[in-house]
Amino acid sequence: MRHVISVLLENESGALSRVAGLFSARGYNIESLTVAPTNDPTLSRMTIVTIGTERIIEQIIKQLNKLVDVVRLTDLTEVQFIEREIMMVKVRAVGEGREELKRMTDIFRGRILDVTESSYVIELTGDDHKITAFLDTLGSENIIEVVRSGATGIARGEKSLKV
Amino acid sequence: MELSGGEVLMEALKEEGVEYIFGYPGGAVLHIYDALYQQNSVKHILVRHEQAATHAADGYARSTGKPGVVLVTSGPGATNAVTGIATAFLDSIPMVIISGQVPSRLIGSDAFQEVDCVGITRPCVKHNFLVDSLENFASTIKKAFHVATSGRPGPVVIDIPKDLTTPDIKVAFEYPDHVEMRSYSPPELGHPGQIRKAVDLILSAKRPIIYSGGGVVLGGASEQLCALTKELGFPITQTLMGLGAFPASDKQNIGMLGMHGTYEANMAMHECDVLIAIGARFDDRITGELDKFCPHAKIVHVDIDPASISKNVVVDVPIVGHVTQVLDAMVALVKESSRRPEKTDMESWWAQIREWQAMDSLGYDLSTEVIKPQAVVESLWRATKGDAFITSDVGQHQMWAAQFYGFDKPRRWINSGGLGTMGFGLPSAIGVQLAHPDATVACITGEASIQMCIQELSTCLQYNTPIKIINLNNRYMGMVRQWQEFGYEKRYSHSYMDALPDFVKLAESYGHVGMRIDKPSDVDDALKEALSLTDRVVFMDFITDQSENVYPMIEAGKGHHEMRLNPRKEPA
Numbered sequence: 003m004r005h006v007i008s009v010l011l012e013n014e015s016g017a018l019s020r021v022a023g024l025f026s027a028r029g030y031n032i033e034s035l036t037v038a039p040t041n042d043p044t045l046s047r048m049t050i051v052t053i054g055t056e057r058i059i060e061q062i063i064k065q066l067n068k069l070v071d072v073v074r075l076t077d078l079t080e081v082q083f084i085e086r087e088i089m090m091v092k093v094r095a096v097g098e099g100r101e102e103l104k105r106m107t108d109i110f111r112g113r114i115l116d117v118t119e120s121s122y123v124i125e126l127t128g129d130d131h132k133i134t135a136f137l138d139t140l141g142s143e144n145i146i147e148v149v150r151s152g153a154t155g156i157a158r159g160e161k162s163l164k165v
Numbered sequence: 166m167e168l169s170g171g172e173v174l175m176e177a178l179k180e181e182g183v184e185y186i187f188g189y190p191g192g193a194v195l196h197i198y199d200a201l202y203q204q205n206s207v208k209h210i211l212v213r214h215e216q217a218a219t220h221a222a223d224g225y226a227r228s229t230g231k232p233g234v235v236l237v238t239s240g241p242g243a244t245n246a247v248t249g250i251a252t253a254f255l256d257s258i259p260m261v262i263i264s265g266q267v268p269s270r271l272i273g274s275d276a277f278q279e280v281d282c283v284g285i286t287r288p289c290v291k292h293n294f295l296v297d298s299l300e301n302f303a304s305t306i307k308k309a310f311h312v313a314t315s316g317r318p319g320p321v322v323i324d325i326p327k328d329l330t331t332p333d334i335k336v337a338f339e340y341p342d343h344v345e346m347r348s349y350s351p352p353e354l355g356h357p358g359q360i361r362k363a364v365d366l367i368l369s370a371k372r373p374i375i376y377s378g379g380g381v382v383l384g385g386a387s388e389q390l391c392a393l394t395k396e397l398g399f400p401i402t403q404t405l406m407g408l409g410a411f412p413a414s415d416k417q418n419i420g421m422l423g424m425h426g427t428y429e430a431n432m433a434m435h436e437c438d439v440l441i442a443i444g445a446r447f448d449d450r451i452t453g454e455l456d457k458f459c460p461h462a463k464i465v466h467v468d469i470d471p472a473s474i475s476k477n478v479v480v481d482v483p484i485v486g487h488v489t490q491v492l493d494a495m496v497a498l499v500k501e502s503s504r505r506p507e508k509t510d511m512e513s514w515w516a517q518i519r520e521w522q523a524m525d526s527l528g529y530d531l532s533t534e535v536i537k538p539q540a541v542v543e544s545l546w547r548a549t550k551g552d553a554f555i556t557s558d559v560g561q562h563q564m565w566a567a568q569f570y571g572f573d574k575p576r577r578w579i580n581s582g583g584l585g586t587m588g589f590g591l592p593s594a595i596g597v598q599l600a601h602p603d604a605t606v607a608c609i610t611g612e613a614s615i616q617m618c619i620q621e622l623s624t625c626l627q628y629n630t631p632i633k634i635i636n637l638n639n640r641y642m643g644m645v646r647q648w649q650e651f652g653y654e655k656r657y658s659h660s661y662m663d664a665l666p667d668f669v670k671l672a673e674s675y676g677h678v679g680m681r682i683d684k685p686s687d688v689d690d691a692l693k694e695a696l697s698l699t700d701r702v703v704f705m706d707f708i709t710d711q712s713e714n715v716y717p718m719i720e721a722g723k724g725h726h727e728m729r730l731n732p733r734k735e736p737a
């Protein structure tokens with residue numbers, strides 16, 4: 003199953019490679035991994051999307067907890083949570099296709115950030131499903147370049163991940 | 166007090182009560198060596214290779230319970246230390262390794278003797294630090310000792326750039342008296358509800374067995390383990406790393422389990438209905454084929470590391486906590502309770518075990534022609550009254566040492582179980598002997614393993630560590646040969662040890678006593694003589710049977726009940 007794990011870790015050099023190293027050394031999957039400092043500059047928050055059986059996910063969580071730089075973590079998949087990822091996609095936009103692309107972008111609540119005679123850069127925010135659906139709609143033959151931020155997530159309601 | 170980086174380190178080591186530091190100098194640690202020179206509270210042991218520094222510190226740590234301390238230079242100094250760091254990591258040995266690094270401004274420039282030490286050691290340390298300012302050095306050392314010794318212990322590396330130890334740059338020194346780390350809080354107390362649940366299960370067992378591991382030794386819980394085992398009257402088996410935590414000579418002890426465990430221990434594992442795992446981690450050399458592991462058992466698992474629980478084998482009652490505390494609580498609950506397993510159940514279980522024992526799975530044929538390696542270990546046990554510290558290398562000799570030297574006390578059996586590092590035996594013995602100057606320390610080794618750190622014979626002379634080297638010389642990488650015999654139709658590919666040195670002369674050239682023993686009838690006397698030379702290193706080269714194999718053996722894909730036995734044990 004797909005799990006979204008949020009990790010608070012010391013904002014120190016090397017902390018990221020400890021996490022990345024753990025995943026590669028133990029052969030765990032990483033779908034995506036994002037990291038950036040939080041409002042507390044001494045802490046970074048990382049979101050890891052991984053796939054594994056319940057047993058593997060349990061091990062991943064325990065092994066992450068064992069890392070000395072990890073302060074706290076939570077498996078968001080266990081609670082109600084919001085997942086967001088940002089994507090920018092450069093697409094071929096010529097002739098009548100340009101109008102169609104604009105309409106699709108509106109339907110998906112995306113934005114066109116850059117326009118040339120033959121291309122658009124479209125920004126889209128959403129969860130994995132929405133982004134994949136949009137890419138499918140565009141059709142691979144029209145896509146010039148894709149960049150995705152990787153998922154970030156936060157629990158709904160009052161619950162929070164903090165020190 | 167204003168101190169330079171080198172002096173900060175010396176003061177901090179003094180505060181930590183460090184007696185010995187095992188090291189080797191080089192450019193990046195010259196300032197530190199200068200500070201070392203100007204103090205006399207910490208004694209430095211100059212090894213001949215940095216791998217040996219880590220193994221010696223490791224032996225010191227294993228035999229005392231105190232952290233071992235290592236000092237190496239940058240680049241090749243650090244990379245040479247990696248094998249020993251990984252060895253300590255896999256066996257959870259507390260160790261602090263200080264490595265010099267090139268000056269801060271050169272980091273990342275491929276400077277002379279620069280390697281990314283923090284990067285290279287990351288996967289084989291409990292934690293590591295690159296010191297970024299002299300102000301943080303003392304607190305980093307404090308943290309390193311704290312992390313290395315608490316929770317599940319392990320090695321911690323401190324990489325310190327050379328510019329931070331410059332003699333004329335000083336900082337106000339104050340050694341912190343405690344550590345604040347919001348991201349590190351090892352578990353201590355086992356959950357009372359879980360402990361109660363475990364005891365309930367244990368007291369309802371019909372065919373119980375206690376399986377204890379290195380965690381009991383590391384956690385100093387030998388006494389508690391004995392109390393529980395005695396109170397329950399259950400059979401107990403230990404892992405390679407757990408030997409000595411429960412006396413080998415006690416009737417409840419049914420020996421080591423696993424790949425080269427006894428028939429009775431492995432059979433009891435297979436047949437048990439309640440398995441009580443204490444400070445053990447269900448390593449693949451213990452479990453055999455996982456699908457066949459303890460098919461009838463409900464499992465209790467006590468461990469300080471939550472990640473050890475249900476990693477390889479899913480358990481029924483996990484207890485995360487310090488093993489002494491958890492065992493104390495268990496003993497108290499058992500004593501409180503009037504319940505005990507049914508007497509008749511226990512009697513028939515023990516009867517079954519005694520029947521398996523009667524098989525004498527460790528039995529071997531003595532010879533008048535050729536020395537049997539097992540017999541040497543047994544003779545050593547007699548000659549030392551079972552009370553020596555025994556270090557070992559890796560191979561058949563290691564298994565025979567584990568099988569035939571009955572350890573009655575914890576911290577006496579010093580071997581690289583997790584990583585299986587050839588070359589560990591001799592340097593670790595140096596650390597053990599320094600920690601226990603009056604004790605008998607013997608290194609049971611093989612002619613292949615001993616050559617991996619043979620240069621340390623020189624260190625032995627310099628520091629007068631009179632260890633006894635028991636070289637079980639079968640002219641083969643015996644363990645490799647054994648696997649080739651069983652699994653590769655005796656194609657002995659590169660496992661013959663050709664061109665061996667004359668070990669007697671070699672020992673003599675290092676200033677030690679050398680002995681060559683090739684007759685079975687000479688073994689006892691030779692050992693007696695060697696042991697009487699209490700102030701000398703004696704290298705005993707025992708020419709042993711080349712074809713001897715370690716039995717029993719659980720081969721790949723097999724379960725505990727499918728051991729390969731010594732052919733003389735198989736029914737005709």
Ligand SMILES: Cc1ncc(C[n+]2csc(CCOP(=O)(O)OP(=O)(O)O)c2C)c(N)n1
Nearest residue numbers: 560561562587611612613614641642643644
């Ligand atoms: C550093 C290292 N390299 C290789 C091995 C693989 N290995 C395990 S046992 C063994 C042979 C050991 O031979 P020896 O020391 O003579 O012991 P014996 O098995 O003959 O008693 C080897 C090569 C190892 N454990 N460690």
Ligand SMILES: [Mg+2]
Nearest residue numbers: 611612641643
């Ligand atoms: Mg050999």
